[in-house]
Amino acid sequence: MFDDESVKPFTASPEEIEPEKNIIATYYVEGRNISPLEAGVKIAAEESIGTWTEITTATDWCVRNLAAKVYDCRNDNESTGVVKIAYPDELFDVETGGIPNILSIVAGNLFGMSSLRNVRLLDLQFPSEVVRLFKGPKFGIDGIRKLVGTLESRRPHLGTIIKPKVGLNPKDTAAVAYEAAMGGVDFIKDDETLTNQRFCPLADRITSVMEALDRVRSETGRTVLYSPDITTETHRVLDLADVALEHGAPALMVDVIPSGFSAVRALAEDPSINVPVHVHRCMHAVMTRNPKHGISMMVVAKLVRMAGGDQLHTGTVAGKMGEKSKDAMNDIIRINEFMRGGFHGLKTTFPVASGGVHPGIAAANVELLGRDLVIQAGGGIHGHPDGTRAGAIAMRQSIDAALEGVPVEEYSKDHEELRIALQKWGSKFSDFD
Secondary structure (H helix, E strand, O other): OOOOOOOHHHEOOHHHOOHHHEEEEEEEEEEOOOOHHHHHHHHHHHOOOOOOOOOOOOOHHHHHHHOOEEEEEEEOOOOEEEEEEEEEHHHOOHHHHHHHHHHHHHOOHHHHOOOEEEEEEEEEEOOHHHHOOOOOOOOHHHHHHHHHOOOOOOOOEEEEEOOOOOOOOHHHHHHHHHHHHHHOOOEEEOOOOOOOOOOOOHHHHHHHHHHHHHHHHHHHOOOOEEEOEOOOOHHHHHHHHHHHHHOOOOOEEEEHHHHOHHHHHHHHHOOOOOOOEEEEOOOOHHHHOOOOOEEOHHHHHHHHHHHOOOEEEOOOOOOOOOOOOHHHHHHHHHHHHHHHOOOOOOOOOEEEEEOOOOHHHHHHHHHHHOOOOEEEEOHHHHOOOOOHHHHHHHHHHHHHHHHHOOOHHHHHHHOHHHHHHHHHHOOOOOOOO
16 A cells, blocks of 8 residues: 555555454544545554664564555545454454454554544454354343343333432432332333432341332232342442342443443443443443544444443433434444444444433334334333323333324323323434534
């Protein structure tokens, strides 16, 4: 690609790259007075064996075996484009360093390079031998469906978040959980900011909620999962998991960006933890929102699945979070397809659509994102004029409308809870640019 001897180690033709011997990263690049190819070479050098000047200490073996290589470049214009870089498997120590080691290379210093105006890690392609170093999810979609009892019906699961996100004591939290469960939710979770605050201690909260859900089971025969938030420092996450499990938690939740991918992996690969791990993605938009800079949600999703997340928030096609555009919608669809598809033998991860979902738009999310989905609502359930139970019923009615192919407005004519919800919210958050 270049005649300059100093950059030849960092370029290759597509035919020279063996996917099973490289981790392949795809980047959007925007250089400062340099071409996309030059930008790619700078990334390949910086993240493998190069630096800002020629050095005398690199050995022939080092150059031959460890240099990352740009092997594909598609220009949008003189300074922007998409490049693919192959990082040799020998460059990594995944067995010892895991996901932190991977990220330190494919998403390391490159984001701060002065020669790049913008750079975004769009995707990662892993050799099967790398993926097989990870155990992945313990349950996956089918495992969770078996727990809840939806393996045959394959209907979408309905989830809720306790609201307000903080402030309720354990007794009040349990009362909200009971009403939501009686209304038909399958899954209840803490919000991402509640862990073990003094006004609602983790152990007391779990005990109270599980007593309420045991009542639901005795009254209805239904199993409803509750996932308490155990987000903490990575080295403490197993301690909080022990507390949660000792008090009967049937699932666990962790915020993956604040706690780290390694926290998810520690939970998923611990043999004493035999409950699903629900993964919240709060703080992800720091990396994923800017379409020109950062890391895509697809990359986050792949790493969460490798780490062992059984459920992951991936976004809504109608809701309060993210960009309202066709491109954003298609990105979510692609991510969800990955979560449900094959991935070097790992189990699947249940996609979760959450954020501003209410009965007026739940059906739209199901229609576009499919049945293997957790459709999750907080305010869209607890904000119903007739209370939490009615809100959950309305959400189930909206989902049923989608499954039956009936417009929600038509379905609401003989479903009172849905009718009242539509009067309040209509189709709020449904518009696309």
